[in-house]
Amino acid sequence: MSPFLEMHNISKTFPGVKALDRVDLMLNRGEVHVLAGENGAGKSTLMKIMTGVFRADPGGIIRVEGEDVIIRDPVHARALGISIIYQELAVVDNLTVAENIFLAREPVGPAGLLDRRLMQAEARAVLRELEMDIDPSALVGNLSIGQKQMVEIARAISYRSKLLIMDEPTASLSHHEAETLSRIVRKLAAQGIGIVYISHRLDEIFAIGDRVTVLRDGATVDTQPIARMTPERLVRKMVDRDLSQLFGQHESHASDEVLMSVRNMSLRHRTAQGASVADVNFDLHRGEVLGFFGLVGAGRTEVMEMIFGSRPHDGEISIEGRKVEIRNPSDAIEQGIGFVTEDRQGQGLVLGMSVRENFSLTHLSDYCRFDFVNRRRESARCGDFIRSLAIKTPGPEQKVMNLSGGNQQKVVIAKWVARRPRILIVDEPTRGIDIGAKAEVHTLLNKLAQEGISIIVVSSDLPEILAISDRVVVLKEGRINGVLPRGEATQESVMLAATG
Amino acid sequence: MTVSGNEVAASEQTERTLLGSVMELRHMREFGVLVALLLVGALISLATPYFLTTNNLMGVFRAFSLTAIMSIGMVMVIITGGIDLSVGSAMGLASLVTALTFGAGYSTAAAIAAGLGTGLAFGLFNGLLITAIGLPPFIATLGSLSIGRGMMYMITHGVPVTPETPEIFSVIGQGYVGPVPVPVIIMVALMIIFAIVMRRTRFGRHVYATGGNEYAARLSGVKVNRIKLAVYVLSSTIASLAGVIGFSRYLSAEPASGFGSELDVIAAAAIGGASLAGGIGSVTGAVIGAALVGVIANGVVLLNINTYAQQAITGGVILIAVSLDVLRNRYTGGNG
Secondary structure, three states: OOOOEEEEEEEEEEOOEEEEEEEEEEEOOOOEEEEEOOOOOOHHHHHHHHOOOOOOOOOOEEEEOOEEOOOOOHHHHHHOOEEEEOOOOOOOOOOEHHHHHOOOOOOEOOOOOEOHHHHHHHHHHHHHHOOOOOOOOOEHHHOOHHHHHHHHHHHHHHOOOOEEEEEOOOOOOOHHHHHHHHHHHHHHHHOOOEEEEEOOOHHHHHHHOOEEEEEEOOEEEEEEEHHHOOHHHHHHHHHOOOOOHHHOOOOOOOOOOEEEEEEEEEEOOOOOOOOOOOOEEEEEEOOOEEEEEEOOOOOHHHHHHHHHOOOOEEEEEEEOOEEEOOOOHHHHHHOOEEEEOOOHHHHHOOOOOEHHHHHHOOOHHHHEEOOEEOHHHHHHHHHHHHHHOOOOOOOOOOEHHHOOHHHHHHHHHHHHHOOOOOEEEEEOOOOOOOHHHHHHHHHHHHHHHHOOOEEEEEOOOHHHHHHHOOEEEEEEOOEEEEEEEOOOOOHHHHHHHHHO | OHHHHHHHHHHHHHHOOHHHHHHHHOOOOOHHHHHHHHHHHHHHHHHOHHHHOHHHHHHHHHHHHHHHHHHHHHHHHHHOOOOOOOHHHHHHHHHHHHHHHHHOOOOHHHHHHHHHHHHHHHHHHHHHHHHHHOOOHHHHHHHHHHHHHHHHHHHHOOOOEOOOOOHHHHHHHHOEEOOEEHHHHHHHHHHHHHHHHHHHEHHHHHHHHHHHOHHHHHHOOOOHHHHHHHHHHHHHHHHHHHHHHHHHHHOOEOOOOOOOHHHHHHHHHHHOOOOOOOOOOOHHHHHHHHHHHHHHHHHHHHOOOOOHHHHHHHHHHHHHHHHHHHHHHHHOOOOO
């Protein structure tokens, strides 16, 4: 019998980027096939080609059950038996479980009204078949993350899917929920359904997978039965790459003096995704660049939000030996903390405002007398930063929405640096910006550290973390699972601390 | 500091040609509604020469001045991304409290203070519902709209309040400085003050930032709750000033005073270029918007058009003005 899905010579080029380069992949029925690789290795592009979101470049061949096909769109993919469960769950909270399972293909009676009874009965049947203990009439909003995921799986199965793609399904699940999920995955595979399983967790990959394909920089590195793989070999295959010369030489400016210490910090409430963060302890030295690494859902951003006061926390923060109360961002700013957020457009910038107005928002009082803004001084200072950070904009009056991602990021950094912070937190500082701007951002961070500013860098780009950090704090499932000094931090050691 | 800043701006302006300045104006958000106002004015004056007489124009100005005054507070609320449906009640309640204070024998100053105080308290109530409890502005002010209206009927039992008032008080609503009615002077003064506040002060900048991206503003250290509280207090207090002026004009506090006026006020702000999504709008635009509606109302009367048609025409103007704004933004990619 031929494999369910064959992909040969699949490439995908975006303007300026080759996301996939002649990838081959073969997926069998009843097999749990793990797709492994770093962020940006091309996993999600490959998934999107499988589900018809993107089309592969000409020359690629896709065969479903032995027949050549061009997957036109997600609806077509579903008709071919290919379904996907994204990391961001796509369920409607204010509908019931049954209504979610049958969303957009609700059974209708002769009078054109919903046939609720049929819907309930069929939903119950699907759930029972999967041994899921969920009431079809329950409101999805009242379910846990794990149960919501079960609802999505049930929906996919009710489409009679033959291939189910799961993108980091356990990233936000509790240990117990993850176990239930792996039982269901095995059960589906036993029924002959093929599973593409994307995960960063080594233990899970080895527990659940039959075969593994490693992607790196858009190309297939290897496909092996799991039995012939070890965690160390897998990690090496995933991360082995030339560290770009662009990152330059690292110079440490860290002093022995502890600037900020965080003790027993925990999230007061779980996040909307159900994640918790607890017992976070670390010191930040003056002039130090402290890297924070962890997988998606490990709690990196939550830790930063707690320090910055935008998320309620328990525990203690001291700056220069004195305990400080940080209850909201204004408190943090008063303590000399700046926060370059991960989501530039949603949290960092007022898109409809000009470069000047965004720039000065953090320190407007510097230009004020009796609350009146002196625009000339404001504009001049903004101009200084535009020049020194080489922000590409026609001028301070340009609206930030018209700037490129890299230049928007520089505006966000500028607005904090202009305040002369003691501590600058940068969350994913180079996500989605090109390599040149990335190198400039690294140089800038290094320069700020040299000036005595302490910097916390959060990034899922491991080479970036290793290149610019003096020490690396590794988070796993909401707890610190290792603090590695520069000499001991390697791709392998950090990845192991994040996954093992 | 600000003086030197203005000097720079002034010297820059003298270097521009007249044509250049007009082209510069074209980029202002108020430009569209200003052109519409002049166009409608020209059309009416072609049909009837009486439109452009000082007498008529001043009458028109006085007629829309109360709506315009309230729209100054409203547009600030709208720029934060909120809405204040209760301005009509704040206005009516303030005129009633002013009347009752006079009726109890207090002085003019006390009566005015009581009226304005009513608005201030009303605004605090709205603002706290929105910031401390977290109610959506639409719901909070819808509730206070009804509460205010109900209180007025409870107090008056549906009968107008007409106390004795000193001569000096009626100057506010009925007086003139030269040919210009006092309410119009108050309107222009408020417009200038709040246009400067919104454009030149930190408070103004924070109002725009709150509406433009509340989360980013908060993370930048803007105390967004204080800003929101402030705009609701300003809106109600300004509305109560309109109430005091209205009472001074007619010297009678009607139970239905201000009824339904929130719609005219919101319309003025929207016609003047304010976006109900927040972050965009201007005080001068709102006043020009109120003027446009006022001029149309006057035109309907002068041209002997059925007065019932006036509301329909006003509605059409709102739709045309806002549609043009939306289309302009679509084609300039939000650069307009």
